[in-house]
Amino acid sequence: MRPDGPQPVERQLPTDEAHELMALVRDLARREVRPRAAEEEDAGVFPRGVFTTLGTSGLLGLPYPQEYGGGDQPYEVYLQVLEELAAARLTVAMGLSVHTLSCFGLAEYGTKEQREQYLPAMLGGQLLGAYCLSEPNAGSDAASLRTRATRDGATWTLNGGKAWITHGGIADFYTVLARSGAEGPRGITAFLVPGDAAGLSAAPPERKMGLKGSPTAQIHLDGVTVDDGRRIGEEGQGFGIALAALDSGRLGIAACAVGVAQAALDEALAFLAGRRQFGRPLSDFQGLRFMLADMATAIEAGRALYLTAARLRDAGRPFSKEAAMAKLLCTDNAMKVTIDAVQLLGGYGYTADFPAERYLREVKVLQILEGTNQIQRMIIGRHLLGPETRA
Structure with missing residues (x-):
């Protein structure tokens, strides 16, 4: 810095x-x-x-x-x-x-x-939440999830497993999407499950390249029972709830990406201003200034796009396309900015003595969370051209 x-x-x-x-x-x-x-x-x-x-x-x-x-x-x-x-x-x-x-x-x-x-x-801070949509075999194709919710009067029993759960094993409550009806998106229902529910357990946290302070784990639901008062929305409405949540969640990931990119730019600016080569500050070299200019421009473009999408949301207008665009642009830009920050620091950028390498390792996952960036391109294309047709 x-x-x-x-x-x-x-x-x-x-x-x-x-x-x-x-x-x-x-x-x-x-x-x-x-x-x-x-x-x-x-x-x-x-x-x-x-x-x-x-x-x-x-x-x-x-x-x-x-x-x-x-x-x-x-x-x-x-x-x-x-x-x-x-x-x-x-x-x-x-x-x-x-x-x-x-x-x-x-x-x-x-x-x-x-x-x-x-x-x-x-x-209010007493409880910390986790969101359980993805499964080992249902990531990008969330509508194919297999976790099952079976109703018996006023009680639901949940069985199955969830994957890639942030706060898995430490959360106080889980918003769980489970199949309560037929195959496809219309057979999914959402539930609010206590973190200490009998039958709910977590696998050991995943070993990750970054974000090591944030536990990510599989969640197992083995005969977990909740009363119908913990069902969120109507039966079969869960997939629609999940999609609406993801539109907003993608804006959160976009904002996070811009924040990390800004930190990486600040680190590069400080390093170049304080180091001399060939008798002059590194910040005087035009080629390095061009890299900084591109980094700063990418950050500002991403920030402007996520704020535009947020204002549409605040105005009650459709923002799904803009949320996908913001998530795509901000995370791709952040990946490029952090790579360039490591390059600008040279050998120091590759060491753990400076935070640039940590930013690079951490930001990669933002291209994957809340729908991969390939999925974001599919969403944008669907808004532009309509759904794909198959023979």
Whole structure:
């Protein structure tokens, strides 16, 4: 980072309250998140205390209604909070994004009684959520999931397995999508499952190239029973709930990608300004300045696109295509920016003494989460041309 620390990004915030909120986030990132990021990631430590602090600071439920403990903030503001946190530590920002995704189904499709009963604890920092859609054989083709929900009167029994679950094994609640009816997307129902439910267990966390502080694990459901009051939405509505949640979740991933890319650019700027070669600062070399210019332009383009999509969402307008575009552009750009940051630092960029290599390892997964970037291209194409036809 630069000698005086990362330079604050010029934020496009709609209210004085949002500016005060962002100042709080920057202070929290500076004091609580950034100082321990490298050490804890290297040791694989999950910062649960940070999430408690986020909750007590009112940051775990920013886009949700105030009456249930949320912040009543537009997505335009929430996403910029994510970006700020991602620049400090991606594990924290992505964890917040996943938690927000986990709350989406209940907040948007739950009954008033369900919201009053469950949301305050989910949004207030006492509970941490996980989102269970993917399975070992149902990743990009989520409509083919096999986890089964069987109803017996007012009780449901869930059997099956989920894969690639962020917060798997440490979450206090899981939003689980399970097949309750016929094959295909119309036979899927959503459930809110307690983390300590009998029959629910987690496999050992996956061994990953990055984000080692964020546990990712398979979840096993072996005769897990929940009452019908934990069903979210109508029977068979689960796949529609999942798709709506993913549209919003993709914007969260886009904002996280921009945050990591900004951190990588700041690191490269500081390094080039402080190092001399051939009798002059590295920052004086035109070829390196061109690389920095391309990096900064990619970051600003991604930021503008995710904010455009967020404003469409806040206005109640369709934003699925724009969310896919933002996720695609921001994560692809972040991959390129972090690669260039490592290159600009030369040999130092390849060592763990500087954070550039960690940014590169971490940002790769953002091209895969919430639908791979190949899936995003399919979604965009479908909006442009309609669904594919098969003979």
